[in-house]
Amino acid sequence: MSHVPGLIQSIERSSAVLRLLAAGRLRVKEIADALDLPKSTAHSILRTLEHVGFVEQDTRTARYRLGRGLLELGEDGLDLNELRGRALNWADALAARGGEEVRIGALRDGHVVVVHHVFRPDDSVQSLDTGHLLPPHATALGKVLLAYNAPAVEVAVRAGLEAYTRRTLTLPRDLARSLTETRERGWSLSVEEWEAGRAGIAAPVRSFGGLVVGAIGVSGPVERLCDTRRQARPALVEHVTATARAITRDLAGS
Amino acid sequence: MSHVPGLIQSIERSSAVLRLLAAGRLRVKEIADALDLPKSTAHSILRTLEHVGFVEQDTRTARYRLGRGLLELGEDGLDLNELRGRALNWADALAARGGEEVRIGALRDGHVVVVHHVFRPDDSVQSLDTGHLLPPHATALGKVLLAYNAPAVEVAVRAGLEAYTRRTLTLPRDLARSLTETRERGWSLSVEEWEAGRAGIAAPVRSFGGLVVGAIGVSGPVERLCDTRRQARPALVEHVTATARAITRDLAGS
DNA sequence: CGGCACGTGCGACATTGTCGCACGCAGCCC
DNA sequence: GGGCTGCGTGCGACAATGTCGCACGTGCCG
Numbered sequence: 001m002s003h004v005p006g007l008i009q010s011i012e013r014s015s016a017v018l019r020l021l022a023a024g025r026l027r028v029k030e031i032a033d034a035l036d037l038p039k040s041t042a043h044s045i046l047r048t049l050e051h052v053g054f055v056e057q058d059t060r061t062a063r064y065r066l067g068r069g070l071l072e073l074g075e076d077g078l079d080l081n082e083l084r085g086r087a088l089n090w091a092d093a094l095a096a097r098g099g100e101e102v103r104i105g106a107l108r109d110g111h112v113v114v115v116h117h118v119f120r121p122d123d124s125v126q127s128l129d130t131g132h133l134l135p136p137h138a139t140a141l142g143k144v145l146l147a148y149n150a151p152a153v154e155v156a157v158r159a160g161l162e163a164y165t166r167r168t169l170t171l172p173r174d175l176a177r178s179l180t181e182t183r184e185r186g187w188s189l190s191v192e193e194w195e196a197g198r199a200g201i202a203a204p205v206r207s208f209g210g211l212v213v214g215a216i217g218v219s220g221p222v223e224r225l226c227d228t229r230r231q232a233r234p235a236l237v238e239h240v241t242a243t244a245r246a247i248t249r250d251l252a253g254s
Numbered sequence: 255m256s257h258v259p260g261l262i263q264s265i266e267r268s269s270a271v272l273r274l275l276a277a278g279r280l281r282v283k284e285i286a287d288a289l290d291l292p293k294s295t296a297h298s299i300l301r302t303l304e305h306v307g308f309v310e311q312d313t314r315t316a317r318y319r320l321g322r323g324l325l326e327l328g329e330d331g332l333d334l335n336e337l338r339g340r341a342l343n344w345a346d347a348l349a350a351r352g353g354e355e356v357r358i359g360a361l362r363d364g365h366v367v368v369v370h371h372v373f374r375p376d377d378s379v380q381s382l383d384t385g386h387l388l389p390p391h392a393t394a395l396g397k398v399l400l401a402y403n404a405p406a407v408e409v410a411v412r413a414g415l416e417a418y419t420r421r422t423l424t425l426p427r428d429l430a431r432s433l434t435e436t437r438e439r440g441w442s443l444s445v446e447e448w449e450a451g452r453a454g455i456a457a458p459v460r461s462f463g464g465l466v467v468g469a470i471g472v473s474g475p476v477e478r479l480c481d482t483r484r485q486a487r488p489a490l491v492e493h494v495t496a497t498a499r500a501i502t503r504d505l506a507g508s
Numbered sequence: 509c510g511g512c513a514c515g516t517g518c519g520a521c522a523t524t525g526t527c528g529c530a531c532g533c534a535g536c537c538c
Numbered sequence: 539g540g541g542c543t544g545c546g547t548g549c550g551a552c553a554a555t556g557t558c559g560c561a562c563g564t565g566c567c568g
Binding site for chain 1: 258260261262264265266267268269270271272273274276277278280281284287288289290291298299301302303305306307308320323324327328401402403404405437440461462463464465466506507
Binding site for chain 3: 539540541542543544545546547548549550551552553554555556557558559560561562563564565566567568
């Protein structure tokens with residue numbers, strides 16, 4: 001079997017599997033025979049492709065076929081209801097443990113769509129925020145989503161970075177620096193960039209292969225989220241990032 | 255980064271890359287940032303996806319986009335002219351070294367399409383066979399192609415295995431056994447199954463990930479191709495399989 | 509009912525994928 | 539125009555992961 005050094009053999013093999021399945025439905029054994037691979041190897045490839053949605057198996061016939069995730073490649077494979085369903089209990093726990101209001105969101109058409117919102121446990125008057133759109137460049141949720149989505153940054157910059165407060169980042173260079181910091185630390189911070197007196201901390205939620213499909217964040221008064229130097233409180237950062245990791249693990253197990 | 259044990263991480267990552275590119279054209283750095291991967295790792299994935307035709311790069315902008323190999327997944331990514339172009343010199347060399355006529359073929363719509371035909375070096379009267387269709391189940395070329403294509407076997411069996419000689423394999427079980435042997439040894443043999451007094455030996459030509467995209471074979475009188483027990487002569491088998499491997503390496507380098 | 513073939517999953521270890529580093533090139537700014 | 543920065547590409551060491559033999563359970567066939 002002639003494999004070119006420097007190329008990733010397992011990816012080449014997976015491409016061959018997809019090509020075979022594009023021509024018709026096949027069983028593990030047939031794929032293994034076609035590629036002269038041991039059954040176990042073929043099965044590992046198929047299991048992975050199935051997991052990422054590129055392949056599906058008919059349980060009755062055991063035959064594999066191309067999956068919706070590949071046929072509809074433009075969709076990011078995770079709809080907002082599924083994100084909400086997977087993340088909402090973790091969001092409730094974060095609100096309880098962190099003591100601040102929590103939102104889960106995703107980028108859609110250049111905006112942050114809030115798919116779940118948890119009030120701050122002690123507060124009595126809140127406006128439920130689900131379905132609302134937030135500006136990506138000024139909110140912590142939005143900034144962490146932009147950090148991993150270069151085209152969305154370009155769109156936002158081209159549309160102009162609107163100033164919501166005097167602290168909103170309105171220069172492309174400033175936004176880019178903030179997003180680079182976000183990537184380096186793995187979480188974002190917004191201090192009075194969206195609303196005066198309020199801050200937010202958010203972390204990414206990832207899907208297969210590391211794809212960012214959403215974010216979870218807390219928000220509240222600056223003096224509760226930040227220390228005297230307007231830096232995020234480490235304990236709260238840890239709660240947010242740990243929760244994001246838990247949701248990511250939950251999604252990976254699907 | 256949450257990766258599930260038992261799944262192939264590099265395949266998951268490649269699926270994430272494809273999803274990112276389905277949403278827009280991106281540079282290496284942007285993909286690396288989106289997935290929190292080192293640039294080199296992202297580059298290795300892209301290079302592989304490019305090699306198998308799933309991704310293409312715009313040399314002017316350095317941006318990557320989805321490639322024709324993925325957008326047109328039903329095509330096996332190798333057209334017959336390209337197979338011919340890559341294989342014809344090797345076929346000529348095989349005819350010179352093996353002393354028998356050589357054909358290169360591929361499966362199309364249940365038939366073997368001969369894409370290149372080399373006369374036996376010593377013969378003066380030959381009919382050029384290019385473009386001709388051969389029955390897959392009775393020829394060595396066809397049997398080696400069927401050995402790696404389970405759906406094509408099903409089609410042939412369903413259509414009925416026509417007897418061309420009294421030695422043609424007409425029972426599905428007999429054909430299946432012959433194809434299993436073919437896979438086990440890596441080459442096929444046909445002794446008077448297509449034409450009385452003539453035999454053929456053939457080996458598969460493979461593309462990326464091990465996909466069989468064609469075959470090369472020799473044919474001639476039984477007494478020249480086989481020993482007294484009607485088994486293939488080892489020296490000729492070696493010539494055929496070595497040539498198939500050389501063409502496969504040639505294709506891999508593309 | 510027994511034998512066989514298949515799909516699935518586990519785990520050892522050899523192979524391969526990962527990724528830091530270096531380099532060349534292009535673009536930008538002073 | 540030169541220096542700096544960032545990017546894309548490729549090399550090679552080695553740690554991590556992919557490979558794959560084996561075992562098991564299930565279903566089918568004679």
